[in-house]
Amino acid sequence: MADLLTMKNASFPIPKYDEWEQEAEKSLKGKPLEKLVTTTYEQLQIKPIYIRSDIETTPEQYPGFPSYVRGTEPDGYMKKPWAVSQAISAKSPKEWNEIATYDIARGQTEIHLILDELGFSITSLGDVETMFSGISLSDYSIRLDAGACSLSVLALFIAYFHKQQLPLDSLRGTIGMDPLSALAIKGELPTSLSTLYDVMADVTRWAKEQLPLIKTIIVHGEPYHHGGANAVQELAFSFATAVEYINECLKRGLTVDEVAERMSFSFAIGADFFMEIAKLRAARAMWSNIIQAFGGSERAQKMSLHARTSYFTKTVYDPYVNMLRASAEAFAAIVGGANSLHVSPFDEAIRPADEFSRRIARNTQLILLEEAHIGKVIDPAGGSYYVETLTAQIAEAAWKLFQQIEAKGGMTKALQAGVVQAEIENIAKLREQNVKMRKERIIGTNVYANVAEPKPNIQSVSSTKDESYDGETMERTGNWLDSAIAFARRRATARGIDAALAMTSPSIAISPVRQWRLSEPFEQLRQAAERHLETHGKRPTVHLINLGAIAHHKARADFMSGFFEAGGFAVVKNDGYMSVDEAIKGALEADGTHYIICGTDESYPEAVPAIAKALKDANPPRNVYVAGKQPLEIETTFIEAGVDGFIHIGSNCYETLVAFMKEMGVALDGAES
CATH class of the missing domain: 3.40.50.280 (Cobalamin-binding domain)
Structure with a gap:
């Protein structure tokens, strides 16, 4: 047996690119090497091999340093792992409390709720008290996606903290609004954008003093991803949205640091593993450059990044394959450096999640953290010739598209003109065509389908809300949030707050971005x-x-x-x-x-x-x-x-x-x- 030490110290000759090229051409049997180059939906050319010279012009980067492409913390997840942030829905406040209590005890580390997908309306202080009975909001971060406007739900939470005599500075996480995301999905808003921007500025200003650990603005990339957009479009449209929010808040007296530090970004993670890793890395670099251009501080340049595995890639048939899809997407999100993650339950496209599907989704993250030890490697993609090159390519292409949207007057005008919708639909049609041709394969759907599979019982996964209201309406006196908090303390309802907003100037209407899943045709x-x-x-x-x-x-x-x-x-x-x-x-x-x-x-x-x-x-x-x-x-x-x-x-x-x-x-x- 050869001496083990000798074997460990043995070195191999470093292969040269020319040698690889010769061997590759032999295997192609006369076909040109260009046959191995593929084109992505982002119109990026992917080579079969990447070498050191591909990143020679890329500036050297370090984790925790601007432009934060390798992460916002020098030690990655070593001291603080990503938050296991599974969105929880239910049929009532009481059921929500039972589910949240159960899941928190089994590994969930952030309380996450999406109002439009909650399953019921949070209408009063009593609802908040029921939901969080026995749950200490001081011990867990919260991620509350309020949709177009966060005023009513934030007022109820603050009233709840006051009643429980809890210090507001102990509440941490995100209670955020994203009116342009709601507009893109629904095609309309509950009130005018001007009013919503007033609320955004008021809430952000109030939170700066009273809720120092709460972010108040969310920028979603999911509406574009779930419409079929490619990674470049998702980034460009998200940053065009973020810049509009910054500009509107600056007009209302806030500074760039005050706004940027209150922003949280949320992206969907799709099936192209390396593309999604590079997308998140490129996003941090782009955000750093944008805030730097606004004159913001290094701290403000650090992106808060939430990720969720893609709804777009999930299937109704052969749904257990969705577990594999979600696992790969979750892996990409963590390697890409997400700060928090929601793994979609495998039955997301079929019905509201049950205990089993929630457990599988939650444990997908816990296995990556506790057994795969992904968090013990700082920026595992760093230094990869392929990933570093792809990151730079995505950032460059997304920046060009972002500038085109800015040249058209910003995100709102681009949505009103249908520019965003048309850009996305071009890629969506190409994706759809590739699925129909089976060039893009969906296991269990357009390939390897099982016709003996029991027919799925498809149930609605979105809540049905009664928006009618004829009760007391809040009157605004000065700051929107102060008025809403005073109104909520009287145990008034969220609908009264929303009604006050609805009485302002009328909203705008656009053609919504079509939300669909890749497997729907089949x-x-x-x-x-x-x-x-x-x-x-x-x-x-x-x-x-x-x-x-x-x-x-x-x-x-x-x-x-x-x-x-x-x-x-x-x-x-x-x-x-x-x-x-x-x-x-x-x-x-x-x-x-x-x-x-x-x-x-x-x-x-x-x-x-x-x-x-x-x-x-x-x-x-x-x-x-x-x-x-x-x-x-x-x-x-x-x-x-x-x-x-x-x-x-x-x-x-x-x-x-x-x-x-x-x-x-x-x-x-x-x-x-």
Whole structure:
């Protein structure tokens, strides 16, 4: 046995790029090396290998130092790990209290609620008292996403602290508003932007004195991500929003440091692992540059960054795969340096989370922290030639788009003009097309679908709120927050505060950013197939005509099975016909309407025309397709013999399935056929 010390001290020659290039070209068998370069949705060129020279022009960075690309703390998560910040929803304040108490005892470290997804309305001081009964807000940070306006809920929280005789300076975390995010999602606001900016400035000014550990402004990237935007767009639109908030608060007498230090950013983390890591790193660098340009301090340049795993990537069918998706996304968020993280429950697209799905989501973070020890490595992506290069590329591209939005007058005007929506929709359509073509694969949905899977019971995951109000309305006297706190102390309702805001000047309306999930096109086909099964007793069905021995037809037969099962079709198979006559006899006995011939290219010239003619001459005639792309002259011959089309790897799977369903009388819109 070789001496272990000798082996440890042995060195290997450093490989040269030219040597790698030669070996790569050999493996490509004459194809150019450029074949290995890919283009992302951000229109960035990704090389197959990165070397030291790729980052020679990148300034050397250190964790905890401007521009904070490697994190805002020199020791990363060593002293303070990221906050396990799972958003909690429920049907009532009492149920919310029970869930929050249960989850906090099992590893959640930040109390997180999103008003628009809460499941009920926080209408009074009594609701707050019920929700936080037995929970010490002084012991946990809070992340409360108030939507377009935080005035009423913040006033109720302050009234609650006063009643409990708790010091306000012990409340830490975020109770924030983001009116432009709400506008992008809903297309309208409860009141004018001018009024909301007045509230934002008043709340921020008041918090500076009374709530020193609370951030009051949230900037969300999720509305753009969940609309299909790429990483560059998500950053550019988020920072255009942040700059508008800064400018509006400066107009109202605040300083850049007072505003910037009260901001928290929230980004969705998608499926492109390295892109998402680089996105968060680029975000910190961009924010540092923006605040520096405003004349802000180094402290104000430090970004507070919350992340949530993507809703856009989650599926209704085969939902347990969502656990794997969320795990990879959570990993990327932590490597990218998020300060807090929400991991979406695997059933997020189906129903409100239950105890099991909440536990799996929470434990995903705890495993990364306690077992994978991700927090014990400071900026694990730092120094990676690929990640550092990608970070710089994203930052540069996002900065250019950000400047274009600024040149159009800022984020509000860009939304009103439809510029933001059009930019996102361009990428969304490309993503949608790639999913339909199965170039972008979604396991369990457009590939490897399981038609035997039980039909999911889809339930609404958003709250239904009664916005009607005819009670006492708050009167504003000076500062918006002071008026709201005084009103809340009288045990008045949040709706009275909201009503006072609604009485101000009218809001604006825009075309909202379409919120969708990548798997929706195929989910709609699956649902149509399931409705057809319920009403007609069978799924839409295709029959395979497999030619020859298994080895001769299996590859194409398997491809066809996966192709049609993605739409919820039943696929009738056979072990292979050994003659054309046998194939015709078997097909006619099957009594179907749509047939796919699967075999070798060599078997097709003899078999396809004969089978197609026989099936077309039958009463009623059958629809006949051929598996695999053929040369043009052969396709022409087959079409003349009666073949209806050809299905292959280049076919648009979604459009083919839609065409088949229409021919079979399957109702795609839920109406009876």
